[in-house]
Amino acid sequence: MVSPELLRRFPFFASLDEKQLEQLAMISHEKDYPKGTLLVKENTAATLLALLVEGDIDLIFSGGGEGAISNALVGSIAPGEVYGVSSLIEPYRYTATVRATLPVKVIEMDGVALRVMVEKDAKLGYIMMRNVAIAVLERLKYTQVELAAARA
């Protein structure tokens, strides 16, 4: 586990109370990975929700085997941002590959344990889902800007 104080530093965990932070801290681990590590693989079972503490991460989309598209860079994650939100959203499969472009420090949360927690505790579930929705909407906005630029 990690300390609840570590989680509290990040806006993603904002509005969670002491008890909720303790619950999340119990299913969280701090990990270091070298540059180049594939932290998450597209279309595999989403078992981790993770937050980047230090380093830099690329989001890569394989193109799903459809012709010309192949391993396109479709975004990046900066410290303080989360990845693996598919661990909380059916069908619980990662939608992109996540690669460390620098040595990274991350906080990994057990996605299966987290799913049980949010199903049991609607208050925790509401806050976590709202924070996930905020993170995904932020990424969507970024991707729309990139798409508009690519088409300009």
Add this chain to the structure above:
Amino acid sequence: MVSPELLRRFPFFASLDEKQLEQLAMISHEKDYPKGTLLVKENTAATLLALLVEGDIDLIFSGGGEGAISNALVGSIAPGEVYGVSSLIEPYRYTATVRATLPVKVIEMDGVALRVMVEKDAKLGYIMMRNVAIAVLERLKYTQVELAAARA
């Protein structure tokens, strides 16, 4: 208001119980708009969460005044899909313009009333935020595919 039965037809309202559907039906209105209507304007206060019942809708990104990008098409909405999810997510401002490309029938929910409801009722809040996160993640996946294609 609309009938709870109307809402029940759409997967977006899946897993809501009878009472929750009734609550939402009370703040919902069915509306028809002609082709070409700007249903939502980017960067204005997000006061409606809406679901497309019939027709077709484009999502347009202005480029925020940044140079070459201007009114780029960044997605579309099909019947059964929602728009205006920013009405539930701080800072409650629409992130794209939504334009009817055909005559449309939509269900509009009062976003301010909805925010009060989800803050008061965590169970409703959890389900609505989860369904919003699912919708936004679905749109993100689509946008990533488009971006990968544009860059290929």
